[in-house]
Amino acid sequence: MTLPDTETLLAAAGLVVTAVLWAVERFLPGRKRIGYRVQMDTAIGMNPRDAHSLVQLRLLRRDQEITDATLALLRFENDGGKDIVRQDYQEPLTVEFTGRTVIGVEVPDANPPDLAGMLTRNGGGLRHSGGRLVVPKVPLNKRNHFKLLVLLSADEGSGGGNDLPVGIVGRDAASGTRRAFETTVLHGSEPGTVSSYDCSGKDRDATARVTRCEVNSTGSLLDAVGRVPGGIGYAEVYAAAKHPRVVGIRLNGREPDIEWGGQRNYPFWTVEYLYTYGQPEEGSLAAKFRAFMDSDTAKNILGKYRHVPCADQSAAPGSACHS
Incomplete structure (x- = not known):
């Protein structure tokens, strides 16, 4: 029987050690951990913006219009090996949305459903100020989770980003x-x-x-x-x-x-031209490629990479596409 060489043995040993460390980290008895994921963080608006000439979309909350609004969906879960009680928290959980202001928050999903009431109860539930969202201490048994849907607006003058030197x-x-x-x-x-x-x-x-x-x-x-x-x-x-x-x-x-x-x-665009040395001979590779660029297949490929194809003669202005 041929024994594995030293490099193979070391590689296998390294793989085993990695797996053991991962299992210990995740399933070690007594380990308590809360995990979270940002499942969505997207702007609320219309694209293309030219559609505003057909449909007017305004986002209102308590009769106040919200500009540059975004929606974020956060999921929190018991990611450890044991149940979590309120006494296990040193501080409430906090989420910072830099450059944005929290307008409102809801709990669209909770397992068990009683968690939603704990999170939204008067006086001790979810609270927010500016771009900070504070999540109260709630018990989380193994495989328990809850989701927060957060409505935000961009801070005035921030454009949704940080105030930094350019x-x-x-x-x-x-x-x-x-x-x-x-x-x-x-x-x-x-x-x-x-x-x-x-x-x-x-x-x-x-x-x-x-x-x-x-x-x-x-x-x-x-x-x-x-x-x-x-x-x-x-x-x-x-x-x-x-x-x-x-x-x-x-x-x-x-x-x-x-x-x-x-x-x-949108001002920042230009045309990419293909050049040939004289008129391509019929049947030549250059002529076949130029014919291909006028085909629906080329149109679909260009569209995939966010280029406006000249093959779409119905949409392209004549001044932009010419040979």
């Missing part, structure tokens, strides 16, 4: 995205000097008014914006939407929209 992350001069941004939004070159090498501080020019850096790819820009507190930059909408630490913003009250009606009202 750090500008731009693309280098060879970038087509930068050229589109300068042409359609700035109507001129990007202002300011490059004052930072790593986008996190003025390590290149300490006398500059703002922190500004330049990177050479979309991925690098999005990573820097997501990493640097107060970072802001520009990128194509599909890549930005996929990045976990980047939030899109409106321009002139408009959000980027894949439909041409929305594109014309």
Whole structure:
């Protein structure tokens, strides 16, 4: 019989140790732990914003309109191996919504149902002030849970974010995205000097008014914006939407929209052109590719990546799509 080599034995031992530590952490008798999850945190509004011309949507609470409203759904549960009683808490649970104000909170689900009454009872139930939500001490047996639906509004002047110095992350001069941004939004070159090498501080020019850096790819820009507190930059909408630490913003009250009606009202967009060396010969690879770009298949692929296809001649303005 052939015995496993040393590396295999060590790898197996490491896997066993990891599994044992996980089991001990989760199921050790006497271990008491409350877990939580943010199951939803989304804005309340209409998209595309052009639909406002057809439907007026206003969110009111006690006859007061709430602007830039968001809804968050939080789930709390007994995540340990033993029951939890009120005496086990050192302090009530608190949730901080930075840059937002709690407007109201409800308990849409509780197991057992008696938990809902404990959480909402007068004088000792849920309470909130500003962006802080305080959850009272409630008993949680094993597998007990409850959910909180929280209505929030953005703090005035915060835009829903933190009050931080702005750090500008731009693309280098060879970038087509930068050229589109300068042409359609700035109507001129990007202002300011490059004052930072790593986008996190003025390590290149300490006398500059703002922190500004330049990177050479979309991925690098999005990573820097997501990493640097107060970072802001520009990128194509599909890549930005996929990045976990980047939030899109409106321009002139408009959000980027894949439909041409929305594109014309959102200033930051441009056309990507394909160039050939002369007229492609019939049957050549270039001619077949150009024909493919006019097909419904190409239209669907482009739409998936949030590009408006020129194959959609009914929606695209003639001035934008031409050969």
